[in-house]
Amino acid sequence: MSFLDHIRHANNWNRGDFRAFAVAGHLVGHIRLDRIERLRAFPDTFIIGPDHIALAPGLEDFASRSAAMEEVLEVLRGEGEFPGWRGEYYPIMPEWGDAPLMQVERATCPWLGVRSWGVHINGxxxxxxxxxMWIARRARDKPSYPGMLDNMVAGGQPIGLGLMENIVKECAEEADIPADIAANARAVGSISYCHQFEDGVKPDQQFCYDLELPADFTPRNTDGEVESFELWPIERVTETVRETFEFKFNCNLVIIDFLIRHALIDADGEPDYMALSLGLRRGP
Amino acid sequence: MSFLDHIRHANNWNRGDFRAFAVAGHLVGHIRLDRIERLRAFPDTFIIGPDHIALAPGLEDFASRSAAMEEVLEVLRGEGEFPGWRGEYYPIMPEWGDAPLMQVERATCPWLGVRSWGVHINGxxxxxxxxxMWIARRARDKPSYPGMLDNMVAGGQPIGLGLMENIVKECAEEADIPADIAANARAVGSISYCHQFEDGVKPDQQFCYDLELPADFTPRNTDGEVESFELWPIERVTETVRETFEFKFNCNLVIIDFLIRHALIDADGEPDYMALSLGLRRGP
Incomplete structure (x- = not known):
């Protein structure tokens, strides 16, 4: 296998399996065709058209849209969907930096096919x-990707929190990194992809950060989400990404981006160099 | 204005002004509609279809395609096209790393709308x-973008040369940088864009390199292509990119990429951060 296989796997969605979901005239999500029938039970919330699904007239501001969505999603939750629901809300925005059109609980995002944002930290x-590089192994009892390898710290971007605020919070929770060390994390770019999996589709964008740590610092998990941390020589990280699917799918892209930025992939020696560099930031 | 204006300007092409140009079944270029009539004079070389222009049957290998194209392009040159022709040849490839389908003189690339590759070095x-950062000002008598600001060293990627070989060559010619210093240039990613201008369209991809230079080294032009070099504090570079169009269009993207990778743009403070990061690598 090759680095490029991770770009392909992260962008494996089949648009034909979905119908577009629009809010206030903005395309914000994609709902799987086999789930659309269930939305017909909520005619006060959804208008189901042949080409796209829209919110019903009258749902014209953040509060009313969010409340209507919450009501529907709670019903679906009662029917067994969204086992990961934990009351953390994500903003729905056409693009990063736009005013949120509404908010939904994070576990519902792939079902709706709405974009979420997050931060990934290369420690x-x-x-x-x-x-x-510090490598995390996800807890075996985590609902998503249990036991897989992960970046040192990564987390979704909840509504109402700045990126650096989120980093300080996640660094504390996931790796017991003091705020003054976490504040050294430096934004160095992004990755994006559109990944289809059993929950739905994730057309996500992640902010990438580099955090150089003191040699005598050891991360320690405090929230039960990480089984262990290990400090690997970068050559072992590179080989594991190139040869295996042991990392959670999007962490491979974060690491390939790290390897490119740190000149650890040779442009003359890697025939896929340009395809990798271009492929790290793709969208639906 | 804003950084994003440079992404927009570099991706200003209007597809509707062009017809696709295919070689061996690969879409490799786009020819402006008002120029297609001139190709009808060469029925042994081109098949002009309603949707795309193809090479005539029989032109089935690198040598025959290159020879047929050269003959046509020399005729156009005789009619006043391609004033920048200097006998330097670029490979025509569907993607970087593919076997070249043919070669054409570099000055003809925008007319054909074929992709070229190059290297840009942040010194x-x-x-x-x-x-x-070392900033170059292009010579006033250069045919393209005279007098504009440029990266320290940049050059197109001719056929038959490795990227690092090209860097050593361009560093010597453009800035009198010894080979042992040039060899410290590190590949750190890429930019891509699709830029329409009077010559045609450039759907180009550039390899970006960082080259940290000794404090006592001063670049010096040897080939007449650079008027002067100046060492600017990065804050002045940032402001000039953000507030002006003084740099050649694609150099702005190379520098924005540098600023992002070196954490000189704050992800929380720059509302366009994600759009910039994603926009640096776009295609036709």
């Missing part, structure tokens, strides 16, 4: 024997 | 008073 250490 | 110096 690394420069040692005499070379660059090392 | 920078870390000083006690902060990061500085």
């Amino acid at each position: 690394f250490v420069r040692r005499g024997d070379g660059l090392h | 920078f110096v870390r000083r006690g008073d902060g990061l500085h």
Whole structure:
């Protein structure tokens, strides 16, 4: 296999399996065709057209849209959907930086095919024997991607929180990193993709951060979401990404971006170099 | 104005002004509608269809395609096209890394709307008073973009040369940088765009390199293509990119990418952060 397989896997969606979902004239999501019938039970909320699904007239502001969506999604939840529901809300925006059109609970995003944003942090250490990266292994009892490898810290971007505020919070919860160290995280770009899986589709965009850590610092999980942290030589990280699917799908892209930015992939030696660089930021 | 204006300007093409140009079943170029009539004079070379222009049957390998194209392009040259013709050849490939389908002289690429590749080098110096970047001003008598600001070194990627070989060559010609210093250039990603201008359209992809230079080194032009080099504090570079069109259009993207990778644009503070990061690598 190759690095490029991760770009392909992260962009595996089949648009034909979905119908567009629009809010206030903005295309914000994609709902799987086999789920559309269930929305017919909510004619006060959805207008189901042949080409796209829209919100009903009258749902014209953030509060009314969010309340109507919450009511529907709670019914579906009662029917067994969204086992990961934990009362954390994500903004629905046409593009990052736009005013939120509404908010929905994070676990419902793939079902609706709405974009979510998040932060992924490459935690690394420069040692005499070379660059090392902190790798997390997700807890075995986590609902999503249990036991898979992950970036040192990563988290979705909830509504009402700044990116750096979220980083400080996630660094504390996931890795017991003090705020003054977390504040050294530096925004260095982004990745994006459109990934189809059993929950639906994730057309997500992630902000990538580099955080160089002191050699004597060891992350320690405090919220039960990480089983263990290990400090790997970057060569082992590179090989594991290139040769396996052990990392959660989008972490591979974050690491490939890290390898490119840190000049750890040779442009002359890697025939896929341009395809990788261009492929890290794709959309639906 | 804003950084985003440079992404928009670099991607200003209007597809409707062009007809696709295919070679061996691969879409490789776009020819402006008002120029198609001139190709009817060469029925042994082109088949002009309603949707796309193709090469005539029989032109089935690199040598025959290149020879047929050269013959046509020389005729157009005799009619006043391609004043920049200097006998440097670019490979025509569906994607970087593919086997070249043919070669054409570099000055003809925008007329044919074929993609070219190149290298752009951010030359920078870390000083006690902060990061500085070497900025080139293009010669006033250069046929393209005379007098505009440019990256320290940049050059198109001719056929038959490796990327690093090209960098060593361009560094020597454009800035008198010794090979042992040029070899420290590190590949750190790419930019891509599709830019329409009077010559046609450039759907180009550029390999971006960072080259940290010793504080006591001063570049010096040897081929007449650069009027002068100046070492600017990065804040001045940032402001000039954000507020003006003084840089050649694609250099703005190379520098915005540099600013993002070096964490010199704040993700929380720049509302266009995600749009910038995603917009640096777009295609036709």
